[in-house]
Amino acid sequence: xxxxxxxxxxxxxxxxxxxxxxxxxxxxxxxxxxxxxRLYRQAESILSTVRSFEKAQAPENFTERLxxxxxxTYGYPEDRKKRAGRLQMAKYGVSFAVGVAAVLLVxxxxxxxxxxxxxxxxxxxxxxxxxxxRTSSFYSGKEGYVRIxxxxxxxxxxxxxxxxxxxxxxxxxxxxxxxxxxxLMEGRNVILLRVRGAxxxxxxxxxxxxxxxxxxxxxxxxxxx
Amino acid sequence: MDFNEKDIIKDAQSGNxxxxxxxxDKYKDKIYGISLxxxxxxxxxxxxxxxxxxxxxxxxxxxxxxxxxxxxxYRLAHNxxxxxxxxxxxRSSRAIPIEKTHxxxxxxxxxxxxxxxxxxxxxxxxxxxxxxxxxxxxxxxDIDGRSYxxxxxxxxxxxxxxxxxxxxxxxxxxxxxxNIFGFENV
Numbered sequence: 001x002x003x004x005x006x007x008x009x010x011x012x013x014x015x016x017x018x019x020x021x022x023x024x025x026x027x028x029x030x031x032x033x034x035x036x037x038r039l040y041r042q043a044e045s046i047l048s049t050v051r052s053f054e055k056a057q058a059p060e061n062f063t064e065r066l067x068x069x070x071x072x073t074y075g076y077p078e079d080r081k082k083r084a085g086r087l088q089m090a091k092y093g094v095s096f097a098v099g100v101a102a103v104l105l106v107x108x109x110x111x112x113x114x115x116x117x118x119x120x121x122x123x124x125x126x127x128x129x130x131x132x133x134r135t136s137s138f139y140s141g142k143e144g145y146v147r148i149x150x151x152x153x154x155x156x157x158x159x160x161x162x163x164x165x166x167x168x169x170x171x172x173x174x175x176x177x178x179x180x181x182x183x184l185m186e187g188r189n190v191i192l193l194r195v196r197g198a199x200x201x202x203x204x205x206x207x208x209x210x211x212x213x214x215x216x217x218x219x220x221x222x223x224x225x
Numbered sequence: 226m227d228f229n230e231k232d233i234i235k236d237a238q239s240g241n242x243x244x245x246x247x248x249x250d251k252y253k254d255k256i257y258g259i260s261l262x263x264x265x266x267x268x269x270x271x272x273x274x275x276x277x278x279x280x281x282x283x284x285x286x287x288x289x290x291x292x293x294x295x296x297x298x299y300r301l302a303h304n305x306x307x308x309x310x311x312x313x314x315x316r317s318s319r320a321i322p323i324e325k326t327h328x329x330x331x332x333x334x335x336x337x338x339x340x341x342x343x344x345x346x347x348x349x350x351x352x353x354x355x356x357x358x359x360x361x362x363x364x365x366x367d368i369d370g371r372s373y374x375x376x377x378x379x380x381x382x383x384x385x386x387x388x389x390x391x392x393x394x395x396x397x398x399x400x401x402x403x404n405i406f407g408f409e410n411v
Contacts, residue, residue, distance in 0.1 A: 011395050015366075017373060046398055049348040050367045056258035059271055063249045066275050067242065070282050145272060192268040 001029045006036045013040070014047050065143060072139065138197040140224050143172050146205065148191040148220055156184040160210045161191065166203035168224045169195050197224040234294055238286050245285070249278050252295070255369060256302055262364045263306055265353045273309055277302045292378065299371070299379045303361070310357030351401035359394030366391050 001009075006029045012018050013026045030040045138144045150161075160181040170176060172194040180191065193205075205220040230251075236244035256277050260270035280301050288297055352360050365371045365379065366387075376387045 011392055042399060043395070046348065046395065046402060047367060049345055050352065050363065050398070052345060053258065053262055053349065053368045056254065056261050058253040058257035058274065059267070062253050062257070062271065062274070063246055066249060066278050067246055069275065070279060071242075073279075074282065145268065192266070192272075194268055 001025045010039050010043050138224055140197040140200050143196045146193045146195050159184050163207040168199045168201050168203040170198045200224050259364050277305045296375050296378050303379050355397040359390050362390035363394035
C-alpha cells in the first residue's frame with residue numbers, strides 16, 4: 001500500500017466494519033512512513049476523544065419533566081378529565097397557559113420582521129443589538145425555559161448581561177439573578193434561562209446589557225398561572 | 226427487539242403512561258447525548274431531546290414492528306435534529322451558557338498544556354461547527370455506535386453516502402482542529 005492509498009483508508013482502520021486485512025495493510029505502511037504515521041496518530045486521537053462523548057447522561061428528572069409537559073399539553077387518557085376541567089375554567093375568563101413547548105416554538109421561529117425591535121445601542125455605531133418583547137406563560141410550580149434573543153449586526157467583544165428575576169419567578173437553581181460575560185456573534189445569540197413559576201401574576205424579567213461603559217435595559221414579560 | 230420491549234411498546238401505544246416512561250428512560254441518555262453534541266449547550270440539548278420524545282408520544286401509534294424500534298425512533302429524532310441544525314444556522318447563531326466560559330491559552334505545546342476535559346471541549350466545539358449532514362453522520366457512528374446500515378435507514382440515504390459523510394465529517398474535524406492542535410496538512 002502506498003501513501004495515497006493509506007491516506008484514503010486511514011480513518012477506515014478505526015471502523016468496526018473494517019476487515020483485518022484492511023487494518024493490517026494500513027498499519028504495516030504507517031510503521032515505516034513518518035508522514036502517514038502522523039496522520040494515523042491524529043486520526044486516532046480525534047476519534048478517541050469523539051468516542052469518549054458517549055457517556056452523556058440526560059439531566060436529573062428529565063423523564064418527569066417530559067411526562068408533566070406531555071400531560072399538560074396533550075394529556076394521557078387518565079388526565080383528560082382534569083384537562084377538560086382546566087379548559088372549562090379558561091372559558092369562564094381564567095387565563096389558560098399554552099404549553100411551554102408551544103411558547104418556545106413561537107419564540108424560536110417567529111419572523112423577526114413582524115416584531116418591534118428595541119434598540120440597545122446607538123444606530124451610529126457599527127454594531128447594534130436588538131431584543132424583542134414577548135410574553136411567555138408558565139404554570140406556577142412548573143419549570144420551563146425563557147429564551148432571550150440578542151441580535152447583533154456584528155461580532156461584539158466583552159459584552160456583559162445581567163438578569164434579575166421578579167417575585168413570581170425563580171431560576172431552576174433557586175437563584176434570582178443570572179449573569180453572563182463574553183462575545184456576541186454576528187446574528188442571533190440566544191440566552192436560555194431555566195425558570196420555575198413561583199407565584200401567579202404578570203411579571204417582568206429585567207436585564208441590563210453593557211458594553212464599553214454603555215448600558216441598556218431590556219425587559220421580558222412572563223405570565224404565571 | 227426483545228419480547229419485553231415489544232410488550233412495553235404495545236402498552237405505550239395503548240396510552241399507558243408508565244410504559245411510555247420506561248421507553249423514555251431507556252433512550253433518553255442516547256438522544257440527549259446526540260442533542261448535546263449538536264448544540265453544545267445543556268439547556269438547549271434538553272429542550273431538543275424533549276421535543277424528540279414529544280414527537281415519539283404523538284407518533285408511537287404509527288410504529289408497525291417492521292423495523293427495529295430503536296432505528297425507527299432515531300429516524301424520528303433525526304428529523305428533529307435536522308430541523309434544529311437547519312433553523313439555527315449555526316454560522317450566525319449559538320446558545321450562550323449562563324456561566325462564563327474561559328478562553329483557552331493553548332500556547333506552543335497545546336497537547337501538553339491542555340487537560341483531557343479541555344481537549345474534549347475543543348473537539349466537541351469543532352464537531353458543532355461542521356455542516357450538520359457530516360456532524361450527524363460522525364455523531365451516529367462514532368459517538369452513538371450505530372452501524373453503517375442503521376445510519377442508512379435513519380437518514381434514508383444509501384450506504385455509500387453514509388460512509389462518505391462519515392469520512393468527510395472526520396476530515397473536516399481534522400481541519401478544524403489543525404489550527405488549535407498544530408496538525409499539519411500532510
